[in-house]
Amino acid sequence: MQALPRFFSTDENGNDEREFLSDFFENRDVMLSSIFLKGYQWPFDVRKLSGGSSIIDILVYMERSRGRRIFLDFRENPGREPVNFEKLDQEAYEYLRRAGACYGTPIERLSHMNMPAVEFYLGRGVDLRTKPLEIAVCAQHNNGGLAADAWWHTDVEGLFAAGEVCGSHGVYRPGGSALNSGQVGSARAAQYIAARRQGEPDNTGESFEEIAGKAVYDAEKMVSQVTGEKEGRIPVRELWNRAAVRMSRFGAAIRNPEKIELAIKEVQEELSHLGASAWVEEKKELWLAFRLRDMLISQFVYLSAMKDYVDHQGRSRGSALYTDFSGQKPDPRLPEEFTFCLDDGSSADLIQEVSYRNGKVRFEWRKVRTIPEDDNFFENVWRQFRESQNIY
Numbered sequence: 588m589q590a591l592p593r594f595f596s597t598d599e600n601g602n603d604e605r606e607f608l609s610d611f612f613e614n615r616d617v618m619l620s621s622i623f624l625k626g627y628q629w630p631f632d633v634r635k636l637s638g639g640s641s642i643i644d645i646l647v648y649m650e651r652s653r654g655r656r657i658f659l660d661f662r663e664n665p666g667r668e669p670v671n672f673e674k675l676d677q678e679a680y681e682y683l684r685r686a687g688a689c690y691g692t693p694i695e696r697l698s699h700m701n702m703p704a705v706e707f708y709l710g711r712g713v714d715l716r717t718k719p720l721e722i723a724v725c726a727q728h729n730n731g732g733l734a735a736d737a738w739w740h741t742d743v744e745g746l747f748a749a750g751e752v753c754g755s756h757g758v759y760r761p762g763g764s765a766l767n768s769g770q771v772g773s774a775r776a777a778q779y780i781a782a783r784r785q786g787e788p789d790n791t792g793e794s795f796e797e798i799a800g801k802a803v804y805d806a807e808k809m810v811s812q813v814t815g816e817k818e819g820r821i822p823v824r825e826l827w828n829r830a831a832v833r834m835s836r837f838g839a840a841i842r843n844p845e846k847i848e849l850a851i852k853e854v855q856e857e858l859s860h861l862g863a864s865a866w867v868e869e870k871k872e873l874w875l876a877f878r879l880r881d882m883l884i885s886q887f888v889y890l891s892a893m894k895d896y897v898d899h900q901g902r903s904r905g906s907a908l909y910t911d912f913s914g915q916k917p918d919p920r921l922p923e924e925f926t927f928c929l930d931d932g933s934s935a936d937l938i939q940e941v942s943y944r945n946g947k948v949r950f951e952w953r954k955v956r957t958i959p960e961d962d963n964f965f966e967n968v969w970r971q972f973r974e975s976q977n978i979y
């Protein structure tokens with residue numbers, strides 16, 4: 588983005604090319620500055636909508652919603668005219684000036700500033716020197732996830748959740764901390780497992796059959812259903828695509844509470860009839876039916892959590908814009924869907940916890956746990972280390 592590529596959209600077949608950003612930005616230098624800052628500030632952030640870089644996400648999102656495909660073109664400058672660097676926003680101009688990149692086309696600037704980026708795409712079959720790159724707005728982070736303790740141990744005994752799947756990312760997270768969080772979590776979980784979970788599995792008194800029997804029975808039933816007659820059923824891949832589209836429409840960056848409620852009903856309906864409605868053509872596709880079931884359960888839990896958040900007067904924050912007609916639009920030219928109220932931080936010390944059992948969700952809101960006071964007195968730390976390696 589800092590190389591200032593040309594954005595354009597086309598129809599489904601790649602025809603009718605249009606530089607759609609210039610419909611919104613009357614001033615080309617402001618548009619270029621926003622493109623630059625989009626790269627600089629990256630994740631979609633409701634605080635950066637009004638006159639900020641996240642307006643680019645909204646414009647891409649709106650254009651995609653019209654059924655258009657969006658591309659970044661590094662071969663030519665936006666508007667196919669040279670960039671007047673000195674007219675850019677001060678931050679953008681200084682950055683490009685200091686990088687020695689105030690010249691030429693986007694691909695020339697990108698190759699100069701970050702050749703590995705060009706090579707990265709080349710390694711995946713996209714030559715930015717000759718082809719545009721298709722894009723869409725996507726979720727950068729799973730801001731939420733499985734609850735775990737300081738050893739990344741979940742409340743399911745023996746199940747550890749490190750990385751994006753764990754709810755350790757919070758609403759905002761500093762750049763770079765996601766990969767670190769996964770690495771630190773994995774290392775701590777491994778330390779804990781090596782030190783504390785040796786020996787034989789716990790003997791709960793119940794046999795494996797007693798514990799897992801129902802789940803195995805349900806799984807077998809689903810297998811025989813989805814591999815049955817094709818008549819009146821929907822191929823599992825089609826159901827998968829529908830579910831993915833639904834989450835992008837209703838549970839991604841732009842969240843309309845009314846539409847979320849409808850989406851929850853739809854997911855519940857699909858989940859309860861999955862075995863009867865899905866069809867798997869070949870046995871080797873069976874895994875997809877099971878993943879689809881997991882995906883639908885996750886959608887149900889996440890969408891229900893969004894509804895519960897709104898029911899608790901939750902407002903727009905992080906990478907989520909909740910449509911709220913009592914608020915304001917970041918720009919009068921945007922559709923009503925983009926009317927929202929910014930969160931005032933009053934629930935920043937609360938954690939929303941959801942549990943899913945027997946097809947139902949249950950919510951609890953609790954206070955954030957305070958960070959314990961450190962007792963770094965040498966003798967105590969040393970003794971604890973000898974006793975437990977400080978793994979407790």
Ligand SMILES: Cc1cc2nc3c(=O)[nH]c(=O)nc-3n(C[C@H](O)[C@H](O)[C@H](O)COP(=O)(O)OP(=O)(O)OC[C@H]3O[C@@H](n4cnc5c(N)ncnc54)[C@H](O)[C@@H]3O)c2cc1C
Nearest residue numbers: 726727728749750751752762763764765766767769878881
């Ligand atoms: C565009 C973008 C830019 C980012 N930039 C940064 C950055 O600069 N710095 C930073 O720190 N972080 C960044 N992040 C975040 C970071 O990449 C992620 O937090 C991290 O990669 C998560 O790693 P993970 O191993 O936890 O999960 P993933 O890498 O998502 O791995 C999960 C794996 O599980 C597989 N899987 C899912 N479901 C199933 C199933 N049912 N059965 C079997 N397999 C399954 C998936 O296919 C996937 O391979 C970025 C993310 C994005 C999207």
